Amino acid sequence: MRAASAILGKDLRLRLRDRSMLLFAVVIPLGLTVLFSFVFPDAEDIELTGTVVDEDGGEVASGFVDGVLPTLVDDGLLTLVDVDDAQDARRQVEDGDLDAAWIVPDGFSRAVTAGEAAELEVLVAAGAGIAGEVARGVADAFATELEQVTLAVAVDAQARGGAPSPQRIEALAAASQERSDVIAVEDLVTGGEDQLDNMSYLAAGMASFFVFFVVSTGVIGLLEERSQGTMPRLLAAPIPPGAIQLGKSLGSLIVGLASMTVLAFASSLLLGADWGHPLGVAMLIVAIVLAAMGVMALVGTFARTVEQAGNFQSIVAVVLGLFGGVFFPIPGEGWLIDVATAASPHGWFLQGLSELVASGEVAAAVPATLAILAVAVVTAVPAFVLQRRGLA
Amino acid sequence: MTQVLRCEGLRKAFGDLQAVEDISFTIDRGETYGLLGPNGAGKTTSISMVAGLLHPDAGEIVVAGERMHPRATTAKAAVGLVPQEVAIYPDLSARENLRFFGRLYALRQRQLDARVDAILEVIGLSDRGDDRAGEYSGGMKRRLNIGIGLLHEPQLLILDEPTVGVDPQSRNAILESVEALATDGLAVLYTTHYMEEAERLCDRIAIVDKGRVAAEGTRRELVATIGEQDLVRLDVAGDAPQAAVALRQLHDLGSVDVEDHAVVCLLHGAAQRLPTLLGAVAEVGVSVTGVEVREPDLEDVFLHLTGAALRD
Numbered sequence: 001m002r003a004a005s006a007i008l009g010k011d012l013r014l015r016l017r018d019r020s021m022l023l024f025a026v027v028i029p030l031g032l033t034v035l036f037s038f039v040f041p042d043a044e045d046i047e048l049t050g051t052v053v054d055e056d057g058g059e060v061a062s063g064f065v066d067g068v069l070p071t072l073v074d075d076g077l078l079t080l081v082d083v084d085d086a087q088d089a090r091r092q093v094e095d096g097d098l099d100a101a102w103i104v105p106d107g108f109s110r111a112v113t114a115g116e117a118a119e120l121e122v123l124v125a126a127g128a129g130i131a132g133e134v135a136r137g138v139a140d141a142f143a144t145e146l147e148q149v150t151l152a153v154a155v156d157a158q159a160r161g162g163a164p165s166p167q168r169i170e171a172l173a174a175a176s177q178e179r180s181d182v183i184a185v186e187d188l189v190t191g192g193e194d195q196l197d198n199m200s201y202l203a204a205g206m207a208s209f210f211v212f213f214v215v216s217t218g219v220i221g222l223l224e225e226r227s228q229g230t231m232p233r234l235l236a237a238p239i240p241p242g243a244i245q246l247g248k249s250l251g252s253l254i255v256g257l258a259s260m261t262v263l264a265f266a267s268s269l270l271l272g273a274d275w276g277h278p279l280g281v282a283m284l285i286v287a288i289v290l291a292a293m294g295v296m297a298l299v300g301t302f303a304r305t306v307e308q309a310g311n312f313q314s315i316v317a318v319v320l321g322l323f324g325g326v327f328f329p330i331p332g333e334g335w336l337i338d339v340a341t342a343a344s345p346h347g348w349f350l351q352g353l354s355e356l357v358a359s360g361e362v363a364a365a366v367p368a369t370l371a372i373l374a375v376a377v378v379t380a381v382p383a384f385v386l387q388r389r390g391l392a
Numbered sequence: 393m394t395q396v397l398r399c400e401g402l403r404k405a406f407g408d409l410q411a412v413e414d415i416s417f418t419i420d421r422g423e424t425y426g427l428l429g430p431n432g433a434g435k436t437t438s439i440s441m442v443a444g445l446l447h448p449d450a451g452e453i454v455v456a457g458e459r460m461h462p463r464a465t466t467a468k469a470a471v472g473l474v475p476q477e478v479a480i481y482p483d484l485s486a487r488e489n490l491r492f493f494g495r496l497y498a499l500r501q502r503q504l505d506a507r508v509d510a511i512l513e514v515i516g517l518s519d520r521g522d523d524r525a526g527e528y529s530g531g532m533k534r535r536l537n538i539g540i541g542l543l544h545e546p547q548l549l550i551l552d553e554p555t556v557g558v559d560p561q562s563r564n565a566i567l568e569s570v571e572a573l574a575t576d577g578l579a580v581l582y583t584t585h586y587m588e589e590a591e592r593l594c595d596r597i598a599i600v601d602k603g604r605v606a607a608e609g610t611r612r613e614l615v616a617t618i619g620e621q622d623l624v625r626l627d628v629a630g631d632a633p634q635a636a637v638a639l640r641q642l643h644d645l646g647s648v649d650v651e652d653h654a655v656v657c658l659l660h661g662a663a664q665r666l667p668t669l670l671g672a673v674a675e676v677g678v679s680v681t682g683v684e685v686r687e688p689d690l691e692d693v694f695l696h697l698t699g700a701a702l703r704d
Contacts, residue, residue: 229479236444238469
């Protein structure tokens with residue numbers, strides 16, 4: 001332990017003098033959190049100023065104009081502005097006075113009820129950003145609803161053995177209108193309720209992403225000792241080879257925990273992030289740091305040089321981070337993405353925090369913590385054995 | 393004399409490469425022992441085993457009465473290693489480097505402070521001890537490299553080619569330091585491929601070639617293996633191998649070797665036989681551009697024993 005603590009002390013001293021460590025551990029993750037929070041704002045931060053021009057005036061158009069859009073207005077997401085006509089709407093969007101405009105052309109309702117192709121026009125101002133995406137999303141979601149209604153009408157007609165009556169079509173359309181609240185802008189942006197808010201998600205994602213780079217210094221440290229010629233000196237000293245591994249690992253653990261803790265506090269105090277119950281957060285942080293150490297250690301054992309290790313580790317950290325959804329949530333469609341997401345400690349970490357925030361109970365973080373620890377064990381054990389062989 | 397190191401029948405292979413075939417030697421207290429040989433002869437592998445970095449495939453190493461192997465902490469505590477590559481942390485100061493390695497050797501605080509100050513004095517870095525080692529000159533780094541090996545007052549100091557890539561002034565300072573260490577009673581194992589360093593520093597020398605000790609002894613003893621012969625070097629302007637063939641036809645020549653554009657011969661009574669040598673070379677149409685007659689040195693011993701020059 002004496003030798004391990006000497007190696008730990010030396011490594012920490014070197015890391016503290018290395019300003020890039022401070023950048024990776026605190027400055028960059030915090031900076032990117034702030035940056036991404038502007039790119040991906042919270043649903044409640046979205047303000048869309050738009051207009052709708054109903055040139056159709058039919059039942060289906062009314063479903064959109066009087067059913068869907070008012071719910072967005074009521075939620076405070078949309079400010080509807082009156083315009084003279086479609087041409088005026090187009091001009092205001094082009095001028096940037098409006099973020100978006102929906103134009104329901106003449107004949108829209110008739111085409112829909114006849115089962116023909118119908119077009120709902122969405123105009124989005126250049127530079128509208130997320131507001132423009134929301135405008136498109138609202139139209140897409142309404143179109144999907146209409147397709148479902150059309151399908152229902154067709155099935156209904158076939159079941160009843162003839163063309164549906166106008167009353168029947170109206171009834172189905174009305175049912176659709178009542179269900180228009182399924183078009184939730186929040187879903188378009190964050191993926192549902194009981195999630196971390198945007199700032200917390202980004203802060204936790206960035207912290208978990210960069211901690212993989214922060215702890216990798218321990219593994220790279222072994223290669224650095226070799227490349228700068230000090231490894232023979234360490235091996236010639238009257239210390240067990242395990243002390244070198246222990247000292248390096250403790251260094252990674254301390255730096256990783258410090259980085260995550262500082263980011264959790266800093267993002268909470270400075271950016272208003274909420275990571276959830278502190279005990280649950282602590283469990284998840286310890287787990288993700290251990291997993292990061294295991295993964296990076298295993299990847300590093302396949303490298304011969306510091307540069308090679310850095311490259312391998314960067315690739316793995318980025319891939320795992322992407323599949324874990326540290327930059328944006330992954331839709332999770334397809335078995336390959338499902339498997340990759342399940343194997344990503346980042347994904348489990350963010351899921352654990354989400355469940356922690358949603359339930360408010362520490363126990364909610366236990367499944368994710370165990371999943372992350374499983375990744376830590378599965379990677380750390382072979383890494384330890386391979387490293388030991390290299391030191392023998 | 394107290395024996396500090398005994399190596400017996402060392403063998404080490406890396407895959408198909410037999411790096412050390414059969415090496416045995418001993419070093420006493422206060423003795424400087426040189427392993428002299430070209431690059432790839434097995435010197436560094438040998439000292440890696442002596443320092444406990446490598447486990448020999450066969451043979452035994454005993455340091456200060458303790459068997460050496462990679463987990464032998466007692467034996468390792470008796471050894472100071474100065475690797476060929478400068479093994480220091482450039483972002484730490486000399487004092488911090490020394491303190492770190494001192495802790496690995498379990499030096500207690502007061503003892504550590506005293507030894508660090510003493511070593512900084514010995515290596516002439518007292519004034520720069522708190523500066524980052526990365527800012528030092530090459531010679532200063534080399535001196536710090538040696539200082540770390542001496543910090544814990546080992547019984548055996550291993551110096552692996554400590555002057556490679558060093559300017560002449562620093563090189564001389566390093567050699568003077570090593571001479572002083574041996575005078576203080578330290579056993580020194582010194583590897584080099586510089587013949588003049590081995591001649592100057594080492595009490596006994598092992599000439600190592602292809603993983604084996606080709607010859608061992610004092611400088612005088614090694615030179616005597618050639619016999620009381622003189623060395624004649626004929627620089628030639630023509631076909632040197634053809635000149636060598638002509639000289640090998642003559643009787644009583646100890647050896648005839650070709651070295652670049654020269655032929656090197658060992659023989660008794662060189663002064664008297666020189667006209668015969670020149671005549672033999674002239675007969676095969678090779679002109680001689682220079683003649684040197686001198687007493688053989690370790691380089692010549694190596695050439696005589698292995699048929700190759702040290703620098704090869």
